[in-house]
Amino acid sequence: MVDFSLTDEQIELQKKARDFAQEYMIPYAHHYDKTGDFPLPIIRKCWEQGLMNLGIPKDYGGPGWGALEQCLVVEEMAAGCAGMTTSIYVNSLGAEPILVAGSDEQKEKYLPPLVEDLKFISFACSEPYMGSDVAGIRTRVKKEGSNYVLNGSKFWITNAPYADYFTVFASLDPSKRHKALCAFIVEADMPGVKTGPPVEKMGHRASVTSSVILRDVKVPEENILGSEGMGFLIAMQTFAMTRPAIAAFATGLARAAMEYAREYTEKREAFTKKLREFQAIQFKLAEMYMKIEASRALYLKAAWTADTTGDSTVPASVAKAYATDAAMEVASEALQIHGGYGYIDQYPLEKLFRDAKLYQIYEGTSEIQRLILGRHVLDGYDPAMEDIPKWGLKDAPDF
Ligand SMILES: Cc1cc2nc3c(=O)[nH]c(=O)nc-3n(C[C@H](O)[C@H](O)[C@H](O)COP(=O)(O)OP(=O)(O)OC[C@H]3O[C@@H](n4cnc5c(N)ncnc54)[C@H](O)[C@@H]3O)c2cc1C
Numbered sequence: 001m002v003d004f005s006l007t008d009e010q011i012e013l014q015k016k017a018r019d020f021a022q023e024y025m026i027p028y029a030h031h032y033d034k035t036g037d038f039p040l041p042i043i044r045k046c047w048e049q050g051l052m053n054l055g056i057p058k059d060y061g062g063p064g065w066g067a068l069e070q071c072l073v074v075e076e077m078a079a080g081c082a083g084m085t086t087s088i089y090v091n092s093l094g095a096e097p098i099l100v101a102g103s104d105e106q107k108e109k110y111l112p113p114l115v116e117d118l119k120f121i122s123f124a125c126s127e128p129y130m131g132s133d134v135a136g137i138r139t140r141v142k143k144e145g146s147n148y149v150l151n152g153s154k155f156w157i158t159n160a161p162y163a164d165y166f167t168v169f170a171s172l173d174p175s176k177r178h179k180a181l182c183a184f185i186v187e188a189d190m191p192g193v194k195t196g197p198p199v200e201k202m203g204h205r206a207s208v209t210s211s212v213i214l215r216d217v218k219v220p221e222e223n224i225l226g227s228e229g230m231g232f233l234i235a236m237q238t239f240a241m242t243r244p245a246i247a248a249f250a251t252g253l254a255r256a257a258m259e260y261a262r263e264y265t266e267k268r269e270a271f272t273k274k275l276r277e278f279q280a281i282q283f284k285l286a287e288m289y290m291k292i293e294a295s296r297a298l299y300l301k302a303a304w305t306a307d308t309t310g311d312s313t314v315p316a317s318v319a320k321a322y323a324t325d326a327a328m329e330v331a332s333e334a335l336q337i338h339g340g341y342g343y344i345d346q347y348p349l350e351k352l353f354r355d356a357k358l359y360q361i362y363e364g365t366s367e368i369q370r371l372i373l374g375r376h377v378l379d380g381y382d383p384a385m386e387d388i389p390k391w392g393l394k395d396a397p398d399f
């Protein structure tokens with residue numbers, strides 16, 4: 001059975017997120033975009049309303065929502081402000097390695113504080129010389145007695161200056177690539193952990209990004225996630241769970257862009273007609289709508305797969321690659337419909353256009369999603385035609 005309807009509970013959650021975006025995000029989005037300040041009051045409000053840390057299980061004090069419900073929420077919030085939503089959702093990304101591979105003790109120690117208080121956990125994988133190639137991590141770890149000692153630099157780490165905890169990926173021996181990766185829970189106040197100044201960014205300016213420097217950081221052995229060598233698998237399993245949400249982010253942003261464009265076509269006149277009366281403009285809106293509908297269907301399938309099978313790698317890559325490209329195209333066309341006004345900051349389109357770009361880059365670029373899918377089609381995909389029937393060998397049948 002295929003069923004696209006949402007439960008009453010899901011509709012209620014979706015509405016709560018939509019109301020939050022309209023009341024607390026949209027009115028302040030321009031301010032935080034201009035200043036690049038961290039939107040702490042908005043994030044606090046979000047946390048107070050129970051719209052943060054959605055995937056933390058009930059056993060650890062969280063609401064225990066699945067990937068699907070998290071996607072419904074982020075679609076609404078990203079339609080309000082992409083940058084704020086990135087900063088809010090990074091707690092889910094940062095906590096996911098603990099959900100994927102943490103022991104009961106680790107979950108008991110690190111998950112409830114995120115729900116009981118406004119605490120931040122960041123995902124620290126990327127480095128100055130490594131982003132897509134996770135197996136190429138250069139941050140080193142070595143065992144010394146009952147500690148692991150970390151040395152290296154992480155870059156692009158969302159919320160890092162505000163983080164209380166990090167999930168950090170490091171290598172026992174970079175020449176052994178993915179086989180040597182390990183993942184750790186690192187507390188921000190452990191000696192040797194430092195964060196750099198926020199990086200000036202083109203978009204998502206309400207989300208703060210900075211480096212994390214690790215100098216002889218002694219991490220107790222009980223803070224390793226899984227065991228030595230499991231880091232690569234933990235990172236990939238984390239992305240499989242969180243990429244559907246990036247597709248949902250992109251869907252929300254695209255939806256907002258289309259709605260702003262739709263409204264503009266009602267007001268703006270050219271050649272004595274409203275823009276909405278030109279078929280060329282209607283076709284642009286139609287293209288936007290098709291892309292948004294397709295993006296939503298793909299993220300729903302990916303999230304459903306994550307919730308029901310626990311492995312959504314392939315549908316998550318399909319959804320992320322499609323929806324993020326679609327958001328870029330929709331934002332561009334919605335800006336075009338605004339003409340010159342799309343290009344200035346009196347209207348939200350230029351911000352949406354800048355914000356859309358990041359979705360094609362973080363949590364695995366569009367190219368990396370295609371790499372995963374190309375490999376899947378060649379090596380993982382189960383062809384419908386087991387033996388490809390011979391083509392064109394027979395004349396007209398006599399049956
Ligand atoms: C605002 C922002 C926030 C971020 N937040 C975080 C965070 O919280 N935590 C974190 O760990 N990281 C974070 N990142 C890092 C992000 O995940 C990386 O930027 C991304 O994975 C790409 O890595 P890179 O920038 O090193 O590009 P590179 O890996 O150097 O790639 C450069 C280009 O080459 C392409 N490319 C690379 N390899 C291949 C290949 N095999 N085939 C085809 N094309 C290829 C890429 O697609 C890209 O177009 C963030 C980045 C930004 C910009």
